[in-house]
Amino acid sequence: MRIVLDAMGGDHGPAVTVPGAIEAVKAYCIKVTLTGDKNLIQSELNKYDYPEEYIEIIHCSEEITNEDKPVAAIRRKKDSSMVVGLRLVKENKADAFISAGNTGALLAGGLFVLGRIKGIDRPALAPVFPTTTGGAVLIDGGANSDCKPRNFLEFGLMGNIYASKILKVHNPKVCTVNIGIEEGKGNDVTKEAYKLCQKSDFNFIGNVEARDIPSGYADVIVCDGFTGNIILKLTEGIAATIFQNLKEEFTKNSLRKLAAGILKPGLRDFKKRFDYTEYGGAPFLGVQGNLIKAHGSSNAKAIKNAIRQAKAFVENKVVEEIMKEISQLGEDRIE
């Protein structure tokens, strides 16, 4: 198995992608190809002991930054670490591609270079949302701001495969995010989506209200990319605000500081439950190839986990499974 990693992507570039790749190679005995600036990558590699035959560098003269316009960048920067990596997967020279770089560009690249799976109208990002009971697949996590009802059905189908094959959930509970649990609630699109999902083969349990998402009410949370983005970012913002406020309250005087010191391990354990680095990245499901978006602020551990995740996608033939299930749906389902 060979996984390609965009060595230049993310806030920290080779300083984290290289050690992340080395850790993964050692832990999972797989081959990793690093795309990017050869000199920068090699000088990072030189800092570590690593099995040289397992790590390959493909030099790229260009780089797509977060400031680049996604579509234009993919079209013009043909020798960027991102486009070169995607092409390796397209040409079957590698099994999966991971990047912590420009999200919009990676999604555009997935669509243009790898192409959509036949029958999938809109590929979607599927991060894992941390819940009390472990984690739920949130799909779409931000790829498609405007969705049609049939897209929700596709998201449910793909999220179901992710949850069962990768997260190893038996008969995952799939639901649509809505403003009430009853059928008939919501906006025009979610009302139609409900009806389509009801007829599906996956275990559709109906609507979920946003209040019940964090408690682990369902294993697959289906929504449009606009709503998915709100859910992810609001969660981040509220958690940050709560911890900031608690810190202020807990350091108001010496006695409180002492007490807070005793509780520190508890706080650490708690924060760990919500640590995104544990989950790797967000796969872009629905394209013809394994593609994973790692968090922009990934550290080496997050990169390592994204590689572990990519390996699981390859081993469990997630792309093939999506192709199979979507083809069985037939075309009569499309409204």
Add this chain to the structure above:
Amino acid sequence: MRIVLDAMGGDHGPAVTVPGAIEAVKAYCIKVTLTGDKNLIQSELNKYDYPEEYIEIIHCSEEITNEDKPVAAIRRKKDSSMVVGLRLVKENKADAFISAGNTGALLAGGLFVLGRIKGIDRPALAPVFPTTTGGAVLIDGGANSDCKPRNFLEFGLMGNIYASKILKVHNPKVCTVNIGIEEGKGNDVTKEAYKLCQKSDFNFIGNVEARDIPSGYADVIVCDGFTGNIILKLTEGIAATIFQNLKEEFTKNSLRKLAAGILKPGLRDFKKRFDYTEYGGAPFLGVQGNLIKAHGSSNAKAIKNAIRQAKAFVENKVVEEIMKEISQLGEDRIE
């Protein structure tokens, strides 16, 4: 001034609405009319000392429950505490109406009985979202699942009046919830809404990402009712999950329990910052009359604060101000 309160509304009915009304009457020297079952209300009133000339009961033979279908309930239950209360405002026999009852029915009642302000296409719920810096007006908090761009402009205009007249914010910062701050981000509706808001007279500061809402980035947060509902309920769910998890960590052993005991006042102060009962209820802005939805689980203090809030709406002529500003916009703005 006379405020009408639906004595039957909410999870606890007269057991909290009656003491809430008595506290408000004493604190603000206003007259309160209680609509509902005369016997139940009177037996609650008998438990307290109160200025009898300030509290009036209007007996109603019917009640709208949370199980009732909103539109049908308003049409059929003409002698319900909710419809009777709304009609008192419509007939200028009272200045404002408050209910903690069935939200959908109250919104339908607002539209049917009071009617929309001319020029307002969609009245909206406007709760205050607790932020680190105090609170921001979230509009629409859940009345309209599907919105047109012009509705966002109306929400901005009304939210701006609420923030400046009632929350006393000078030149409130108004923004639209989106998946990125740049113009051109988002779904089809928010892209158009951005352009309309940019031409408005209020202080439109552009888009806000959900992550920045809790920190107090803006004073008025504009979104469709679907998104608003997700924001409110997800916040509730995440806060509950975090506190539940912290409690588990903090009670794992005796030492931690001791330390947590020391921090209790800090936790209490912190929770108080996010206490919805402080803010009263959510006004339904855009109808011809002052109408406030109190939280279903309101206690007496929340009811008292909702009455204080209604008083502020009357005194600051919020309805008249909305009428004035929307008429100045003219009809050319409508896309």
